[in-house]
Amino acid sequence: MNEIDFIEHLRRKISRSRAVSVGIGDDAAVLAPLRRGRLVVSTDMLVENVDFRIKKDGQRKAPDDFLTPEQIGRKALAVNLSDMAAMGAKPLAFVLTIGKPTYISTKWLDRFYNGMMRFAKEYGVNCIGGDFSRAREFSVSVTILGVAEKPILRSGAKPGDWIGITGKLGGSIRRHHFDFTPRVKEGLLLSRHSLVRSMIDVSDGLFQDLQHILRASGVSAEVDLEAIPVSSDAIVLCHGDTVAALKRALTDGEDFELLLTVSSRQKAVLEPLWKRKFPSVGITWIGRIVKGRPEVQWFSKNKKIRIPNLSCVGYQHF
Amino acid sequence: MNEIDFIEHLRRKISRSRAVSVGIGDDAAVLAPLRRGRLVVSTDMLVENVDFRIKKDGQRKAPDDFLTPEQIGRKALAVNLSDMAAMGAKPLAFVLTIGKPTYISTKWLDRFYNGMMRFAKEYGVNCIGGDFSRAREFSVSVTILGVAEKPILRSGAKPGDWIGITGKLGGSIRRHHFDFTPRVKEGLLLSRHSLVRSMIDVSDGLFQDLQHILRASGVSAEVDLEAIPVSSDAIVLCHGDTVAALKRALTDGEDFELLLTVSSRQKAVLEPLWKRKFPSVGITWIGRIVKGRPEVQWFSKNKKIRIPNLSCVGYQHF
Structure with a gap:
């Protein structure tokens, strides 16, 4: 199957939507005009042997970090x-580029697309274009386009804000990193009702990602270590050692939970609304934003403590 | 230099514009609302040892296909x-992902960005985001966003249209593939004045790219082989053998000229306007669109001839 045939094959897999005027197959895709809101754009790259491993022919036993093609696509x-x-954006459409080594078969790639497109359908988002290249290792870059009436930035945190986190943290390497549910619905609710001041997704670990908010907002934070919601996966990975599990909750990447700050007034509106809309996804309040240098002050049992510098523990891209 | 420092370093290099509300540094970029027109999106990937080679330390002599970091960025x-x-779109902004092997230094990457950002400035287009990953070989994927009042598609060709090509074709491997001038201004003129019916850029070779128009439009074409504008690079590469040079003009990839079809009426308006606006960029009329199956009928000295199937000669991505 050559590239043209393969693109034609893909094209048939992909559902069209009113958000897209021209999809795959021309020099570029064309979006329908946005009725309202602003266009939001983001891009992320996954690379074989960095973000996942691919089982090759002849390899007998699959280690835990071998992902299926469907899982990688998803x-x-x-x-x-x-x-x-x-x-707080509604995703509309995406494009992707793929680096394809010779050991990746058309069948493998087809399974990869199935995993991706099935997930795209769940989120009502369309693939509108892409590019392929030969490569020595498998890589995939996705650029996603969305629309937000009022995008929520990292820079909106104000002293007095409560710091909240959805779900639980740590131990994503066990399975969460490939089967997590992006908090799109949750983000949309928060954005639509102006329920948050600042937000970020936890991809590099709470320790690093909270600092991103603090730096962007020029504020400090007081965080209660005991309040951090530690996932059962982190505890299992640490054989029940709660201190080690807490460290994982602070530094493991790829939780993909939402870290947000809200005023007291927003918190009062948000809590009942959230419980009604997302009863199975908790929000935990782990601390407050305060004036000061953009660094976290950690508290344990109401006492300020020093914790080791964990900057180098969180995920580093290179 | 870690990733955060490097991104901060980049951020300072990048000029902001009114088209961008939020640039690099948040979870996503935010564009300013489009005043008019539609959003146009495209993505392309370049991979080391496929699209270019990088000179490594210790390699003495640079073969012709070693590009400098600046050239690769550009x-x-x-x-x-x-x-x-x-x-026919006006480019607004782009995002990029980079796969970075260990032998690529921060200094090399900095030169790569300089080449890219200098060129971005020439075209008034902004880098609004990106992602990095470790990788075994260098790769770069760019997704570009533009705006077009009336995007020109491949599917608009009609029987009776004239087939035109800007510039000259073939031999891009000598230097054109890295120092070509994207025909953005030309495309904008053609789009603004509704001067063309269909258009494509010649990236896989005229032979293949003309077929893309024919298939998308459901039409046939008659092309005069003698009319094909052959570049001097193609002639030099073929040591003056004009038949071999013509074959190159038909099949070499990466010409990045515009292949377009226009009605007779459009042609009459276009020709004087083009000569005034772009006196140094020729348009050559190489044939006509006719009814029939989507394949090219080749003519030489007014006689229909059969030429060998060149489908497999043009650029194949995998």
Whole structure:
């Protein structure tokens, strides 16, 4: 199957929507005019042997970090959807580029697309274009486009804000990193009702991502270590050692939960609304934004404590 | 330099514009609302050892296909600008992902960005986001966003149309493939005045790209082989053998000229306007669109001839 045939094959898989005027097959795609809101754009890249491993022919036993083609396709889109969630944006469409080594078969690639397109359908988002290249290792870059009436930035945190986190943190390497649910619906609710001041998705670990908010907003934070919601996966990975599990919750990447700050007034409106809309996704309040240098002050049992510098523990891209 | 420092370093290099509300540094970028027109989106990927080679430390002599970091940065953006040109779109902004192997230094990457950003400035287009990953080989994917009042598609060709090509074709491997000028201004003129019916940029070779128009439009074409504008690079590469040079003009990829079809009426308006606006860029009329199956009928000295199937000669992505 050559490239033209393969693109034609893909094209048939992909559902069209009113958001797209011209999809795959021309020099570029064309979006329908946005009725309202602003265009939000994000891009993420996944690379073999960095973000996942691919089982090759002849390899007998699959280690835990071998992902199926469907899982890789799903994840490549999911990390981008999570960025839309963090902006409070509704995802519309995406393009992708693929580096394809010779050991990747058309059948493998087809399964990859099935995983991606099935997930795209769930989120009502369309593939509108792409590019392929030969490569020595498999890689996929997705650029996603969404629309937000009022995008939520990292820079909106104000002293007095409550710091909240959805879901639980840590231990994503066990399975969460490929089967997580991007918090798109949650992000949209928060954006539509102006329920948050600042937001980010936790991709590099809470320790790093909270600092991104603090730096962008020029504020400090007081965080209660005991309040951090630690996932059962983190505890299992640490064989029940709660201190080690807490460290994982602070530094493991790829939680893809939403970290947000809200005023007291917003918090009062948000809490009942959230419980009604998302009864199975908790929000935990882990601390407050305060005036000061953009760094986290950690508290344990109401006492300020020093914790080791974990900057180098969180995920580093290179 | 870690990723955060490097992104901060980049951010300072990048000029902001009114088209961009939020640039690099948040979970996603936000565009300012479009005053009019539609959003046009395209993506292209370049991979080391496929699209270019990088000189490594210790390699003494640079073969012709070693590109400098600046040239690679320029080219990664230029191929995407050419897609905007082919749609008659004004480029607004782009995002990029980079796969970075260990042998690529921060200094090399900095030169790559300099080449890219200098070129971006020439075209008034802004980098609004990106992602990095470790990788075994260098790769760069760019997704470009533009705006077009009336995007020009491949599917608009009608029987009776004249087939035109800008510039000259063939031999791009000598230097054109990295120093070409994307025909953005030309594409905008053609789009604004509704001067063309269909258009594509020649990236896979005239032979293949004309077929893309024919298939999308459901028409046939009669092309005069003697009319094909052959570049001097193609002639030099073929040591003066004009038949071999013509074959190159038909099949070499990466010309990045515009291939377009116009009605007789459009042609009459276009010709004087074009000569005034772009005196140094020729348009050559190489044939006509006719009814029939989507394949090219070749003519030489007014006689229909059969030429060998060149489908497999043009550029194949995998």
